[in-house]
Amino acid sequence: MQKDVVPAYEQVKAWVRQHIARGDWKPGDPVPSESALMEQFGISRMTANRALRELAAEGLVTRVQGSGTKVAQLHRISSQLVIRDIHEEVAERGHVHTTRILEVTEEKAGPAVAESLGLRKGARVFHTILVHMENGVPIQYEDRYVNPAAAPDYLNTDFTQTSPTLHLLQHAPLTEASYSIEACLPNEVEARELGIRRGEPCLVMMRRTVSGAHAASVARLVYPGARYSIAGQFQA
Amino acid sequence: MQKDVVPAYEQVKAWVRQHIARGDWKPGDPVPSESALMEQFGISRMTANRALRELAAEGLVTRVQGSGTKVAQLHRISSQLVIRDIHEEVAERGHVHTTRILEVTEEKAGPAVAESLGLRKGARVFHTILVHMENGVPIQYEDRYVNPAAAPDYLNTDFTQTSPTLHLLQHAPLTEASYSIEACLPNEVEARELGIRRGEPCLVMMRRTVSGAHAASVARLVYPGARYSIAGQFQA
DNA sequence: CAGTGGTCTAGACCACCGA
DNA sequence: CGGTGGTCTAGACCACTGG
Numbered sequence: 478m479q480k481d482v483v484p485a486y487e488q489v490k491a492w493v494r495q496h497i498a499r500g501d502w503k504p505g506d507p508v509p510s511e512s513a514l515m516e517q518f519g520i521s522r523m524t525a526n527r528a529l530r531e532l533a534a535e536g537l538v539t540r541v542q543g544s545g546t547k548v549a550q551l552h553r554i555s556s557q558l559v560i561r562d563i564h565e566e567v568a569e570r571g572h573v574h575t576t577r578i579l580e581v582t583e584e585k586a587g588p589a590v591a592e593s594l595g596l597r598k599g600a601r602v603f604h605t606i607l608v609h610m611e612n613g614v615p616i617q618y619e620d621r622y623v624n625p626a627a628a629p630d631y632l633n634t635d636f637t638q639t640s641p642t643l644h645l646l647q648h649a650p651l652t653e654a655s656y657s658i659e660a661c662l663p664n665e666v667e668a669r670e671l672g673i674r675r676g677e678p679c680l681v682m683m684r685r686t687v688s689g690a691h692a693a694s695v696a697r698l699v700y701p702g703a704r705y706s707i708a709g710q711f712q713a
Numbered sequence: 714m715q716k717d718v719v720p721a722y723e724q725v726k727a728w729v730r731q732h733i734a735r736g737d738w739k740p741g742d743p744v745p746s747e748s749a750l751m752e753q754f755g756i757s758r759m760t761a762n763r764a765l766r767e768l769a770a771e772g773l774v775t776r777v778q779g780s781g782t783k784v785a786q787l788h789r790i791s792s793q794l795v796i797r798d799i800h801e802e803v804a805e806r807g808h809v810h811t812t813r814i815l816e817v818t819e820e821k822a823g824p825a826v827a828e829s830l831g832l833r834k835g836a837r838v839f840h841t842i843l844v845h846m847e848n849g850v851p852i853q854y855e856d857r858y859v860n861p862a863a864a865p866d867y868l869n870t871d872f873t874q875t876s877p878t879l880h881l882l883q884h885a886p887l888t889e890a891s892y893s894i895e896a897c898l899p900n901e902v903e904a905r906e907l908g909i910r911r912g913e914p915c916l917v918m919m920r921r922t923v924s925g926a927h928a929a930s931v932a933r934l935v936y937p938g939a940r941y942s943i944a945g946q947f948q949a
Numbered sequence: 950c951a952g953t954g955g956t957c958t959a960g961a962c963c964a965c966c967g968a
Numbered sequence: 969c970g971g972t973g974g975t976c977t978a979g980a981c982c983a984c985t986g987g
Contacts, residue, residue: 543985654947660938678914702896711890779966
């Protein structure tokens with residue numbers, strides 16, 4: 478039975494997907510029930526169930542117990558924003574990534590940082606400021622505070638070899654994160670270090686990461702607008 | 714057996730998740746095999762399989778046939794960027810959404826637009842320019858070209874009642890999309906319509922949507938940087 | 950009520966991996 | 969080779985929906 482290279486449930490999924498993509502079935506239309514698929518494909522109900530359940534997980538169809546399976550309103554096409562190591566990202570483009578280190582210190586947390594990291598005001602925190610360059614051109618100004626509890630070795634890292642993101646990913650596997658992206662003008666220091674004029678707009682990403690029980694780090698990432706864009710793909 | 718409110722496979726998932734979140738099992742560590750879970754929880758293999766398979770789909774664990782299930786390197790935490798109707802978004806914040814219509818026309822496609830929509834240069838395209846306001850304050854300048862083949866009725870829409878995004882979602886269910894986000898300074902018209910100075914940075918999202926066989930629309934969405942940010946959450 | 954999906958079981962065969 | 973995951977089946981009981 479299962480000598481097929483393509484599993485039965487995948488065939489069913491593909492078949493349903495096709496009907497939806499071609500517009501044979503429009504949003505709100507019913508999709509054949511599990512028992513209908515059993516007969517049509519000569520499969521067991523568990524197999525039909527798996528196909529429809531996975532399509533529902535992808536958001537292509539909606540299932541309501543007792544009512545049936547319907548083609549979903551195709552609203553929530555979504556893309557993945559992924560937290561990646563910038564070194565890896567640059568290397569993938571076949572370019573050279575280098576880092577300029579501006580600051581690597583231990584400080585007392587100010588109120589804002591303490592709050593973000595879930596520490597008392599004045600608690601010890603690690604602070605790094607780096608500039609990331611792609612083929613020698615600055616592309617990211619990274620101002621980051623790190624919770625010592627999450628990455629005790631942080632300050633001993635050679636940041637010319639290992640980026641903060643990579644160190645954190647390796648030592649404090651992240652379980653949660655939030656971000657916000659805004660357009661801002663750089664302050665004087667940021668403009669100077671990025672080699673741009675004060676009036677040149679930048680993408681600023683504020684990111685807070687959590688690893689297990691600890692808030693691990695808060696970072697302010699400044700990208701020169703003219704040299705960087707966030708791009709992505711949505712797939713149904 | 715299944716009188717439990719929480720399904721068995723969910724209990725197994727929660728149990729595994731907990732061990733990973735608490736750090737009992739670190740990235741690379743083996744997760745109990747399906748047969749181990751069968752014994753431990755007194756469940757059948759299909760149930761254990763489902764639990765682990767779904768965790769793998771979420772990216773929490775990695776499964777290799779013949780080798781076993783291991784805790785994944787928690788790198789690719791990802792978030793969902795969702796295409797939403799701006800009216801809905803504003804309404805959800807409990808605010809009032811209004812629209813100012815600047816242009817609703819039919820034009821011949823210039824080379825760039827034709828290319829994006831997959832049409833011949835000079836083909837007829839719909840063009841709308843709107844300003845979206847939240848409680849009377851401009852928050853988005855929307856310059857959009859639409860492929861007539863994907864939404865023939867587009868121009869007949871009352872854009873004070875139905876946003877372009879909503880019309881398109883309803884009439885041309887989207888199957889694919891790509892976007893890029895940059896920081897830019899607004900041009901003179903955009904600045905005037907958004908009520909900001911020329912030097913104030915903006916988030917600009919270029920978005921191209923595909924519906925079935927047709928490229929449906931390309932849009933340039935300009936957000937005043939000081940009034941708008943894109944925010945999101947990553948979840949493992 | 951009949952039909953639907955939600956869950957579960959106890960088997961089964963297979964392909965793959967590592968020792 | 970034994971253990972692993974990948975898939976599949978033929979049944980089962982349940983909760984829910986709709987007419």
